[in-house]
Amino acid sequence: MAAVTETIEAVQAVNDGGYKWGFETDIEMDFAPKGLNEDIVRFISAKKKEPAWLLEWRLKAYRHWLTMEVPHWAAVKHPPIDFQDAYYYAAPKQGPKSLDEVDPELLKTYAKLGIPLKEQAILAGVEGAGDSPSEGGRMPIAVDAVFDSVSVATSYKERLAKDGIVFCAISEAVQTHPELVQQYLGSVVPQGDNYYAALNSAVFTDGSFVYIPKGVKCPMELSTYFRINAKSTGQFERTLIIADEGSKVSYLEGCTAPMRDENQLHAAVVELVALDDASIKYSTVQNWYPGDAEGKGGIYNFVTKRAACRGKRSKVSWTQVETGSAITWKYPSCLLIGDDSVGEFYSVAITNNHQQADTGTKMFHIGQRTRSTIVSKGISAGFGQNTYRGLVKISPKAAGARNFTQCDSLLIGDQCGAHTVPYIENRCMTAKVEHEATTSRIAEDQLFYCRSRGLTQEDAVGMIVNGFCREVLKELPMEFAVEAQKLLQISLEGSVG
Amino acid sequence: MLKIENLHATVDGKQILNGLNLTIPAGEIHAIMGPNGSGKSTLSYVLAGRDGYEVTEGSVTLGDIDLLAMEPEERAVAGVFLAFQAPVELPGVGNANFLRTALNAVRRAKGEAEIDAIQFLKLARARMKVLNMPDDMLKRPVNVGFSGGEKKRNEMLQMALLSPKLALLDETDSGLDIDALKLVADTVNSLRGPAFSALVITHYQRLLTHIVPDRVHVLSAGRIVKSGGPELAEELEASGYGAIQAAAA
Ligand SMILES: Nc1ncnc2c1ncn2[C@@H]1O[C@H](COP(=O)(O)OP(=O)(O)OP(=O)(O)O)[C@@H](O)[C@H]1O
Ligand SMILES: [Mg+2]
Numbered sequence: 069m070a071a072v073t074e075t076i077e078a079v080q081a082v083n084d085g086g087y088k089w090g091f092e093t094d095i096e097m098d099f100a101p102k103g104l105n106e107d108i109v110r111f112i113s114a115k116k117k118e119p120a121w122l123l124e125w126r127l128k129a130y131r132h133w134l135t136m137e138v139p140h141w142a143a144v145k146h147p148p149i150d151f152q153d154a155y156y157y158a159a160p161k162q163g164p165k166s167l168d169e170v171d172p173e174l175l176k177t178y179a180k181l182g183i184p185l186k187e188q189a190i191l192a193g194v195e196g197a198g199d200s201p202s203e204g205g206r207m208p209i210a211v212d213a214v215f216d217s218v219s220v221a222t223s224y225k226e227r228l229a230k231d232g233i234v235f236c237a238i239s240e241a242v243q244t245h246p247e248l249v250q251q252y253l254g255s256v257v258p259q260g261d262n263y264y265a266a267l268n269s270a271v272f273t274d275g276s277f278v279y280i281p282k283g284v285k286c287p288m289e290l291s292t293y294f295r296i297n298a299k300s301t302g303q304f305e306r307t308l309i310i311a312d313e314g315s316k317v318s319y320l321e322g323c324t325a326p327m328r329d330e331n332q333l334h335a336a337v338v339e340l341v342a343l344d345d346a347s348i349k350y351s352t353v354q355n356w357y358p359g360d361a362e363g364k365g366g367i368y369n370f371v372t373k374r375a376a377c378r379g380k381r382s383k384v385s386w387t388q389v390e391t392g393s394a395i396t397w398k399y400p401s402c403l404l405i406g407d408d409s410v411g412e413f414y415s416v417a418i419t420n421n422h423q424q425a426d427t428g429t430k431m432f433h434i435g436q437r438t439r440s441t442i443v444s445k446g447i448s449a450g451f452g453q454n455t456y457r458g459l460v461k462i463s464p465k466a467a468g469a470r471n472f473t474q475c476d477s478l479l480i481g482d483q484c485g486a487h488t489v490p491y492i493e494n495r496c497m498t499a500k501v502e503h504e505a506t507t508s509r510i511a512e513d514q515l516f517y518c519r520s521r522g523l524t525q526e527d528a529v530g531m532i533v534n535g536f537c538r539e540v541l542k543e544l545p546m547e548f549a550v551e552a553q554k555l556l557q558i559s560l561e562g563s564v565g
Numbered sequence: 566m567l568k569i570e571n572l573h574a575t576v577d578g579k580q581i582l583n584g585l586n587l588t589i590p591a592g593e594i595h596a597i598m599g600p601n602g603s604g605k606s607t608l609s610y611v612l613a614g615r616d617g618y619e620v621t622e623g624s625v626t627l628g629d630i631d632l633l634a635m636e637p638e639e640r641a642v643a644g645v646f647l648a649f650q651a652p653v654e655l656p657g658v659g660n661a662n663f664l665r666t667a668l669n670a671v672r673r674a675k676g677e678a679e680i681d682a683i684q685f686l687k688l689a690r691a692r693m694k695v696l697n698m699p700d701d702m703l704k705r706p707v708n709v710g711f712s713g714g715e716k717k718r719n720e721m722l723q724m725a726l727l728s729p730k731l732a733l734l735d736e737t738d739s740g741l742d743i744d745a746l747k748l749v750a751d752t753v754n755s756l757r758g759p760a761f762s763a764l765v766i767t768h769y770q771r772l773l774t775h776i777v778p779d780r781v782h783v784l785s786a787g788r789i790v791k792s793g794g795p796e797l798a799e800e801l802e803a804s805g806y807g808a809i810q811a812a813a814a
Contacts, residue, residue, distance in 0.1 A: 512616065517653035520613050521663070521723065522641035522670035531666065535657030535706065 103152040106130060109270050112157050116239045116273075119246060129259035129269030136263045143455040143487060144395045144424040146368065149333060156271045156304070224288065234279040235290055238306055241277035248279055252310055256339035256376045256403070264335040264397075265372040268304045272337065275305035280315035280346070289545050291320045307338040311346035313379060318349040320548055334393075336371045344379030344406065351544050353552050355392040358559075361421050361450075366394025373400035377409035377438075385412040386429065387543040389552045391559040394423060399457065401430035404438035404466075411440040414540040416552075418559045419452025419484070428458035428489075433466040433499065442473040445537045448484035449560055455487040462499045469499040477507040478536050480529070480560065530557030566591050567731055567762060572623035574611045574787075581607045583787035584623070589731075589780075591628075594753070594763045596773055596798065599784035600806050605766045606650050608784070609733045612764075613647040614640050627731055641667075642674035644730030648720040648737050650766075655707035663707045664689060664723060671727050692725045695755075696748050713740040721752045728756060732763040738772040750775030770802040785810050 101108070109130050113123040138148070228235050234245060242249050259269040276292045292307070311317055334356060340348050350373075359366025369392075375384035386400040402411030413429035431440035446454040460471045477486035488505050510532050518528035534541065534553050541549055567589040574582040581604045589595045599605055611618045612625060614637035625632045632640055655663065661682075669679040680688070689703060696718050708716050717737050724732055737749055753763060753776050765776060773781070773795060781797040782789045785806065790813035791797070801809075 511653075513653050514655060516613075516615050516637060517649065517655070518663075519637040520615075520641055520647050521667035521727070522638050522674070523666060524638050524670075527666065527670075531658055531663065532655060535655055538657035 102155055104154075104156055104271065108156050112271055112273060115157065116242065118239075118242055121250060122242060125254070125259070126270050129266050130271075132260040133263070133266035133270055136260070136266055139263055143426050143453065143457075143489075144397060146395055146424075149368070151267075154333065157273055228286075228288075231284050231287065232281040233284060233286055234277065236277055238272075238275045238277040238308060241279075241308075245277070245279065248310065249277070249308070252308055252339065252341055253306075254339075256341060256374050257337050257372050262372060264370040265337050268306060268335050268337045268372070272304045272306035275307040275336070275338075276309075276319075276321075277307070278309040278317060278319060280309075280311045280317045282312045283314040284312075285315065286317040289318050289320060291322070303332075303334045303336070305336045307336070308341075309339070309348060309350070310341045311343065311348045311382075313343045314345045315343075316347045318351070318545055320351040320353070320545060322353045322355070322548075332366075333368050333370070336373075338371070338373040338400075340373075340375035340384055342375065342377050342379060342382035342384050342409075345381050346379055347383040347385075348375065349385045349387070349545075350375070350400070351548065352386075352388040352390070353544075353548060353555065354388065354390045354396070355555055355559075357394075358392045358421065358423050359394040366423070367392065369393035369396045369398065371396075371398040373398060374403065375401065375411070376403045376405060377411060377435075378403075378405050379409070380406040380435075381408045381410075382406050383410040383412075385410075385414070385543065387414040387540065388416070388427075389537075389540070389544070389555065390415070390417040390425060390427060391555050393425075396423075396425040396427055398427050399430055399459075401432070402440065403432045403434065404440065404469075405434045406438075407435040408437045408439075409435055410438070412543075413440075413442045413444070414543045415444045416447070416537045416540045416556070417445070417454055417456075418447045418556060419449070419454045420559055421450040421452065423450075424453045426455040426457055428456045430459040430461070431471060433460070433462040433469040433471070433496075436466060437468040437470075438466055439469070440471045442471070442475075443539050444473075444475045445540055446475070446477045446486050447480065447533055447536070447556075447560070448477070448486050449480035450484060452484045453487075454485065455489060457489045457491075459491040459493070460501055461491075462494045462496045462501065464495045466496050467498045469496060471499075471501045473501075473503045475503075475505040476536070477505075478533065479507065479509045526557065526561055529560055533557070533560060566628060567764070568624075568626045569612075570624050572608075572611070572625065573621045574607065575619050575621055576607060576617060580621075581787050582611065585784075585788055587782060587789055589762045589764060591730075591762055592757075592759045593779040594757070594765060594776060595780045595782060596765045596767060596776075596778040597782050597784050598767060598798065598801055600810075603784045604787040605784055606735055607787075609647055609650075609735045609764075609766065612640075612731075612733055613637055613645060638670070641727075642671050646724050646727055646729035646732045648717075648724055648732065648734045650735040650739070652708050652711075652716040652720055654709045654711075656709055658707050659703070660705055660707050660719070661686070661689065661703040664703075664726060667723065668726055688726060689722070692722055696722055696725075696752065697744075698722060714742060714745050717741055717749065718745060721749050725752050725756070728761075730760060730762070732756070732761070733766070734763065735766045736768065737765075738767050738769060746772060747775060770798040773798045783809055785813055788813075 106127060109126050113126055225235060257265050260266050278290060280286055309319060340350060342348050356367035356369055377384055384402050390396050400413060404411050411431050415427065417425045417427050419425045428444060429442055442458060444456045446456055448454040456475045458473060462469050473490060475488050479486055486507055490503055492501055494501050510529065514532055515528050518531060523531065533556055541552055544552055569585055569587040572582050572585040597605055611620060614635065620633055630643060665685045672679055690700060698718055708719060711719060720737060738746055741749060765778060777795055781793055781795060783791040791809050
């Protein structure tokens, strides 16, 4: 039995001190005063040298937010959040005006985050690093890195510009492409959409902006790494992606945060717009700090993500691997407006220890022959609570619409929970909606079979869980699939004893 | 050498093995036959270390190592391989990935370098050809949707790649067609050597005409009640277990 005890101890050590991304970077920071009021909103807007219309837009959102109430319908529990007890703006003091000025500490952070070396070099502004084709025929990845409130550097910008692609911090896009930002910002997620979206609209600090021109297939993966570093800060990033007619893009975001005893708020808004024949693939690997084994600390991840498939035959595919955060509350959705448009949602959500996740998607079928596919894999371990909440709504005009939903839950141990809450509103006679759901446990004979072939208990669990999630993981860009698999396994360490 | 002495084991509090003694010298292949429910699979699980199979008395050593003190995965990398009577399905887990992970676990334990995906495919394909398995079985999830015979062949593929010191084959011949039976026998025979021993559990003498065992043992009510040479299997085929069981009682 010695080996089991040792393994458990080793895993506990990992769990207790072990969130691998839990380091903190020592960088001089520039803070706005704590708390939230109109002056803070003005401060943020001024810091970003924003045009008057955007300040007005923010203030309108703020005033609306004041009239709203914290939503209570999700199956998550947390103490009330004191919105006055947080910083709404934190930026590295050394302004990242050019790539060479990037603080070396920051680059160390990226190294620890596992951002590929090549991209680090680019982020560090190594001359010409972004121009040469990458080694081994690997697909290059353009990276935008958001550190607390500020986008620090964007790589491959010039290379992308050759195709007319804009990939930059949203604060920069406000300066360089104000007409695009003004046209699309809030057009998918209006300021008053929900409590956290309103908050975000008032105080959003940075995030990525992508515009793919007509007919352009983006030649590389676009990627953003979000990181909350400073204490008592919230992160409110705003991402806006516009795929013009006939264009195509694949975008990936990754997230981490240091370990802290307090809960930190992350309330992002992501808006996607796909015009005729455009296609957007949006992948998320979310690994915010989940809190310790007793449930202390961790990120509250309250995110609004929505895509508008405005054009005919447009397509948006959401893929998410959610392993982190103390609480996850997010429903990446698709408004299928254009005829024959397609929405997809592939999700893996893991809750271990005391994590809670209430996640799913909403598919609004508005155009004719619109199609949607939902594949959700929920894994609960420890005391984790995992809820799939989904809505498929088919309007009377959406003749011939189709939806297929599959929700599978995997339970590890007997203290955790899995819940499936599918809402279906079909108001069209010719539409077809299918829903399948399963709940299972890792079987003892599967574990024994793996172990009898030399796999450790942890490797066996990792392998079985990865198998369970395969349909979702295969949707991830190749470069990140391996990383995501490792993440799943790490997240579940210590869950089987 | 595998040495089992006075082995007693319970499952869910029920006594299944009752003082079993068995020695298989290195390089030898022994067969175990016995009526349904006599404890053959239980013996194989106890040897492989399955949870819930509790040893209440006795010892098992392989060479100079005490198997009973080890976890299943430690036994596996030390060279114990169990070909399951009913191989388990692992949905979504690619066969190639599973096999390579297992092989690398064993190689690491032996101090050998891990092999990469390309080397692995070469090795696996060569073995699969011999076992008459189509290449696409590497891509499919482990045992999912495999026919009974395909599952058994997949077990043989694993065994051949992991090349264990001690192979336990639990009714690998059940449900196999005549050609597949020969392939299984060929695989076992190809591993024969001074460092390989095997315990072949079977109900049918036919397998033993292809894998000629050094010894045949009869298990009844959790104990070995009779041992002999290959001719014992023929006797059993002709007369059944009745006489032996009566004599042992
Ligand atoms: N969990 C359990 N609880 C109670 N009895 C069990 C349990 N598992 C196995 N047994 C019993 O142990 C006995 C031995 O079973 P085992 O599977 O080892 O037999 P076997 O010799 O392999 O039989 P067969 O030839 O049918 O494969 C049987 O009577 C079986 O019912
Ligand atoms: Mg049996």
